[in-house]
Amino acid sequence: DTAVSQTPKYLVTQMGNDKSIKCEQNLGHDTMYWYKQDSKKFLKIMFSYNNKELIINETVPNRFSPKSPDKAHLNLHINSLELGDSAVYFCASSQDMPDRGLFDEQFFGPGTRLTVL
Amino acid sequence: TQLLEQSPQFLSIQEGENLTVYCNSSSVFSSLQWYRQEPGEGPVLLVTVVTGGEVKKLKRLTFQFGDARKDSSLHITAAQPGDTGLYLCAGPFRGFNKFYFGSGTKLNVKP
Numbered sequence: 001d002t003a004v005s006q007t008p009k010y011l012v013t014q015m016g017n018d019k020s021i022k023c024e025q026n027l028g029h030d031t032m033y034w035y036k037q038d039s040k041k042f043l044k045i046m047f048s049y050n051n052k053e054l055i056i057n058e059t060v061p062n063r064f065s066p067k068s069p070d071k072a073h074l075n076l077h078i079n080s081l082e083l084g085d086s087a088v089y090f091c092a093s094s095q096d097m098p099d100r101g102l103f104d105e106q107f108f109g110p111g112t113r114l115t116v117l
Numbered sequence: 118t119q120l121l122e123q124s125p126q127f128l129s130i131q132e133g134e135n136l137t138v139y140c141n142s143s144s145v146f147s148s149l150q151w152y153r154q155e156p157g158e159g160p161v162l163l164v165t166v167v168t169g170g171e172v173k174k175l176k177r178l179t180f181q182f183g184d185a186r187k188d189s190s191l192h193i194t195a196a197q198p199g200d201t202g203l204y205l206c207a208g209p210f211r212g213f214n215k216f217y218f219g220s221g222t223k224l225n226v227k228p
Contacts, residue, residue, distance in 0.1 A: 004159070035218075040220075041154075041203055041221045041223070042119070042218070042220060042221070043160070043205065043207075043218040043221075044217075044218070045216050045217070045218075056215075056216070090159050090160075092159070098209060098216070102147065102148050102165075102167070102209070103148070103150065103208075103209055103216055105150075105162045105165070106160075106162065108158075108159025108160050108161070109159055110157070110158055110159055111157070111158070111159055
């Protein structure tokens with residue numbers, strides 16, 4: 001009974017292609033996130049949605065577009081893939097949005113390893 | 118330069134040894150969290166520290182938040198192979214909408 005699930009687990013594609021990664025959480029949380037973890041294991045936040053509204057949008061190329069059809073889903077679409085996009089992408093969720101500097105516990109999915117050839 | 122620097126970057130020790138991992142910043146954080154990530158999985162929250170000087174214990178793990186809220190440490194007593202993983206500190210910076218992870222400490226505990 002997976003709390004935060006991502007599909008696919010692995011994604012291998014050619015430069016220039018467009019791809020999507022899907023994320024679903026069954027925890028009833030209001031907030032969802034996308035993170036990118038590079039080859040050195042550095043984890044960087046990309047986006048965050050609260051009740052389908054964008055609340056965090058870090059400096060990410062506009063080739064990356066998140067979409068939240070409902071509060072249980074947050075998908076990530078990437079256009080014109082580049083070699084540098086190769087990384088592990090993690091989806092996460094938390095009960096509520098950040099409040100006065102406090103972040104709720106974030107529950108992470110298993111990650112999607114994207115390889116751009 | 119990263120906002121949260123962790124040291125050491127790598128640590129390989131024998132089962133039963135003690136160790137300390139550090140998380141340092143030149144900036145003040147309203148809170149800090151520690152996560153552990155195992156290979157092929159996402160990070161899992163271990164603890165959140167909020168008050169300067171706060172100490173929290175989780176079985177053999179002791180977490181401390183610096184008085185000035187610029188640093189934190191994780192001490193493991195009598196490490197076990199099950200402690201192996203990537204330890205990440207993380208926290209919000211300059212307002213609650215900016216959340217950063219540290220550079221990580223990869224721990225390997227040999228049986």
